[in-house]
Amino acid sequence: MKGIVCKMEIMDNEKLMEMKNNIAMLETLQKRMEKLTSRIYDAEKDITSLLCKFEKESLDVEKLKAENFSTMLLRVFGKYDDKLDYETEEMLLAKADYDKSVERVNELKQQRNELGSRIAELKKDKPLYESELRKREEYIRNNMTNETSVKYVELEKEQKLLLQQIIETDEAIRAANKAMHTAERGCQYLESAEKWATYDVWFKSGIIGHMSKYNNIDNAESEFNKLSSQLKDLQKELHDVKTMEISEISGIDSTTRAIDFWFDNIFTDLKVRGKIRSDIEQVNDLLGKLRLIISRLENNKKNINRKISDVENKKKDLILNLGTTS
Secondary structure (H helix, E strand, O other): OOOOOOOOOOOOHHHHHHHHHHHHHHHHHHHHHHHHHHHHHHHHHHHHHHHHHHHHHHHHHHHHHOOOHHHHHHHHOOOHHHHHHHHHHHHHHHHHHHHHHHHHHHHHHHHHHHHHHHHHHHHOOHHHHHHHHHHHHHHHHHHOOHHHHHHHHHHHHHHHHHHHHHHHHHHHHHHHHHHHHHHHHHHHHHHHHHHHHHHHHHHOOHHHHHHHHHHHHHHHHHHHHHHHHHHHHHHHHHHHOOOOOOOOOOOOOHHHHHHHHHOOOHHHHHHHHHHHHHHHHHHHHHHHHHHHHHHHHHHHHHHHHHHHHHHHHHHHHHHHOOOOOO
């Protein structure tokens, strides 16, 4: 049986392979979009629940501040201040949980927008790719021996698995870089807050020092809320590529801030400064882990690309041998 029995104009192999890789990536990204949409839905439900909790805690504080029979009794028995402190602390904790949940939803929606743009771009290749694929399938059926077809299909399956690994590795690298940049910004804010906290301990900088310190702490906490969400995403991506996982980092807790405002003295200032320094050390430790993870992922990607190149060369050899007799 002769290898070539008809001729047909076909697309350049490199262009077709680029389109094929895009289509393979498109299918994976569309599945990601479905999962991401579901996660956003669940996260928005959490926001509603946490907002109700915060409003309830705020109402408890307002009720306690109002002059009524209950507050009069608390004042008489010397329990009013303790009760107010407790209710205010509960309100601040509820607010912190709500803020963290809002940051999580914003982060997920940003991911959805970015993913949607990538999907829209990749979809442009699909109609042309499918048309060319149909032509090539017909070409293979009419012009390749059975043995060659089997080898080609096996290589296609192997390449598909390797491309899936590349996608998963790229997503993990993307997630790790995003978390690293967020951690770096948070660390910068903490370092500025630590300078103001040190100055406040010894020189009592007053309201300006307080505002400067807590402005940086607020900014750091906002970054840590984002970081918390990003680390969860990173852990999932690392699980997909079967590599190490990392622990979530904590932010500046609202209780520490409230105590520093209400009981301003050197001991509380020292506690705040100590907490800031502890967080800086934790962030630096995290940054080291993230850099190591990125390095390992990039090396892993190089190894996979080498395997893909080997498979592609084998496929090209089969295509170049079209026309030989069997």
